[in-house]
Amino acid sequence: MKDSELLEAYFKLGISVTVVLYGFDEGKLQVYIQKIRTNPYAGAWSLPGKLILPEEGLVEASEGIVKEVIGNKDIYLEQLNAFGKIYRHPLGRVVDVAFYGLINMPEDIKAQRTDKENKWVSVKEVPQLAYDHNDVLKLAGQRLKRRLVNRPIGFKLLPQEFTLTDLQQLYEEILERPLDKRNFRKKLTKLGILTAEGHEDTSNPGRKPRLFKFNQDKYNEYMEQGF
Amino acid sequence: MKDSELLEAYFKLGISVTVVLYGFDEGKLQVYIQKIRTNPYAGAWSLPGKLILPEEGLVEASEGIVKEVIGNKDIYLEQLNAFGKIYRHPLGRVVDVAFYGLINMPEDIKAQRTDKENKWVSVKEVPQLAYDHNDVLKLAGQRLKRRLVNRPIGFKLLPQEFTLTDLQQLYEEILERPLDKRNFRKKLTKLGILTAEGHEDTSNPGRKPRLFKFNQDKYNEYMEQGF
DNA sequence: TCAAAAGTGTTTCCCTTACACCCATGC
DNA sequence: GCATGGGTGTAAGGGAAACACTTTTGA
Numbered sequence: 001m002k003d004s005e006l007l008e009a010y011f012k013l014g015i016s017v018t019v020v021l022y023g024f025d026e027g028k029l030q031v032y033i034q035k036i037r038t039n040p041y042a043g044a045w046s047l048p049g050k051l052i053l054p055e056e057g058l059v060e061a062s063e064g065i066v067k068e069v070i071g072n073k074d075i076y077l078e079q080l081n082a083f084g085k086i087y088r089h090p091l092g093r094v095v096d097v098a099f100y101g102l103i104n105m106p107e108d109i110k111a112q113r114t115d116k117e118n119k120w121v122s123v124k125e126v127p128q129l130a131y132d133h134n135d136v137l138k139l140a141g142q143r144l145k146r147r148l149v150n151r152p153i154g155f156k157l158l159p160q161e162f163t164l165t166d167l168q169q170l171y172e173e174i175l176e177r178p179l180d181k182r183n184f185r186k187k188l189t190k191l192g193i194l195t196a197e198g199h200e201d202t203s204n205p206g207r208k209p210r211l212f213k214f215n216q217d218k219y220n221e222y223m224e225q226g227f
Numbered sequence: 228m229k230d231s232e233l234l235e236a237y238f239k240l241g242i243s244v245t246v247v248l249y250g251f252d253e254g255k256l257q258v259y260i261q262k263i264r265t266n267p268y269a270g271a272w273s274l275p276g277k278l279i280l281p282e283e284g285l286v287e288a289s290e291g292i293v294k295e296v297i298g299n300k301d302i303y304l305e306q307l308n309a310f311g312k313i314y315r316h317p318l319g320r321v322v323d324v325a326f327y328g329l330i331n332m333p334e335d336i337k338a339q340r341t342d343k344e345n346k347w348v349s350v351k352e353v354p355q356l357a358y359d360h361n362d363v364l365k366l367a368g369q370r371l372k373r374r375l376v377n378r379p380i381g382f383k384l385l386p387q388e389f390t391l392t393d394l395q396q397l398y399e400e401i402l403e404r405p406l407d408k409r410n411f412r413k414k415l416t417k418l419g420i421l422t423a424e425g426h427e428d429t430s431n432p433g434r435k436p437r438l439f440k441f442n443q444d445k446y447n448e449y450m451e452q453g454f
Numbered sequence: 455t456c457a458a459a460a461g462t463g464t465t466t467c468c469c470t471t472a473c474a475c476c477c478a479t480g481c
Numbered sequence: 482g483c484a485t486g487g488g489t490g491t492a493a494g495g496g497a498a499a500c501a502c503t504t505t506t507g508a
Binding site: 182204209 | 457
Binding site: 180 | 497498499504505507
């Protein structure tokens with residue numbers, strides 16, 4: 001091959017972006033999947049994703065995917081890894097760059113995005129997915145666990161105001177182990193990133209829990225020091 | 228655009244692989260850089276890397292780069308991130324997938340790879356690099372520091388047999404802070420991944436240090452449990 | 455007054471940190 | 482015998498983990 005031919009040969013790859021989108025509902029960590037409409041994987045479940053155009057950025061593309069699903073792109077989004085395995089695509093080689101995102105999932109989003117071609121499933125009940133998406137999901141799960149213990153990102157999965165019990169259940173679900181209530185609360189209050197906001201008005205039995213808000217300013221202070 | 232045209236438009240990207248190759252010499256953490264020969268960056272320093280062909284895997288490509296530099300591909304190699312920023316390349320858009328690798332650098336490799344177009348430089352003296360390679364290097368440095376305190380990978384930068392003083396100096400250099408000798412040794416011996424191997428035969432003044440080897444089996448045991 | 459969930463302190467243990475002297479060797 | 486680098490133990494402090502009862506509320 002001549003040099004010019006070789007150079008042209010390089011620019012024949014596709015790059016896709018895939019997003020593992022996490023939500024928390026009914027006490028379960030859920031992930032959004034959708035059915036593929038085009039061959040060769042038509043009918044199979046997959047993580048949302050798309051091929052990017054030469055002028056699209058990776059972050060912009062993944063935010064676009066998020067926006068398509070939940071109508072809002074301002075969420076916690078972090079790059080995982082590039083997946084270079086050569087999987088079949090009708091037109092050629094695709095390298096996939098995976099992200100994971102955390103959203104607060106009000107009921108309407110879930111309802112709106114649940115039909116024959118879209119759904120949220122518990123991470124423990126994810127079916128076989130197309131491409132290497134089960135591997136992507138596995139990596140995302142590991143990363144999420146690690147982040148959760150090192151940085152206070154759990155809030156991103158909850159509404160603005162939440163109770164400490166909510167938060168603890170979320171941690172227990174994701175880390176897959178029970179946590180001690182007193183130790184959990186001690187740790188959080190010591191971090192100082194929670195602000196009390198009155199009491200929840202439930203009509204549940206039992207004492208009314210206090211509501212808390214996540215204090216973004218304090219969080220930023222910590223982040224600057226690198227935790 | 229018709230669907231088929233759109234699909235073709237996707238497959239016009241290039242993917243490159245870049246390797247941050249670390250070595251340890253003269254008490255300094257060093258990184259390998261080389262001069263670019265082709266335009267538009269001809270003459271500028273950069274990290275080693277290359278565009279991949281549609282049939283090349285990411286890992287294979289990065290191992291190939293390592294092999295070109297040191298003649299051996301079996302080293303510690305870990306993916307960093309994909310860098311999607313659109314930087315100019317004569318033929319189009321390139322997304323870069325960066326790796327970092329740790330090698331034991333005997334003198335001959337350094338000598339062999341030091342001339343007008345190739346060199347090892349202390350990470351503290353790295354010049355301006357082409358593309359976004361200074362960003363890549365920054366991320367690699369952060370990752371290396373984090374890994375070093377969480378997993379025993381420091382050995383990968385030393386010869387098979389080494390003294391505890393060597394190892395401590397390596398940690399101090401990379402973490403950029405002094406460590407306590409007794410605490411350092413305590414921690415390592417407690418981990419149990421070091422095997423004593425007799426004494427070094429130096430002609431230095433002072434007591435002869437013991438030599439240690441890294442115990443890969445013990446390390447694997449730890450890794451399975453996730454540390 | 456009972457059931458259900460919220461809230462609250464203390465002790466133990468282990469890991470981390472700080473700290474100073476003796477030992478072996480070559481010259 | 483002295484200069485040089487190698488090697489070792491102990492005490493204090495701080496964070497993580499274990500553990501049980503009281504408070505508030507609605508029915």
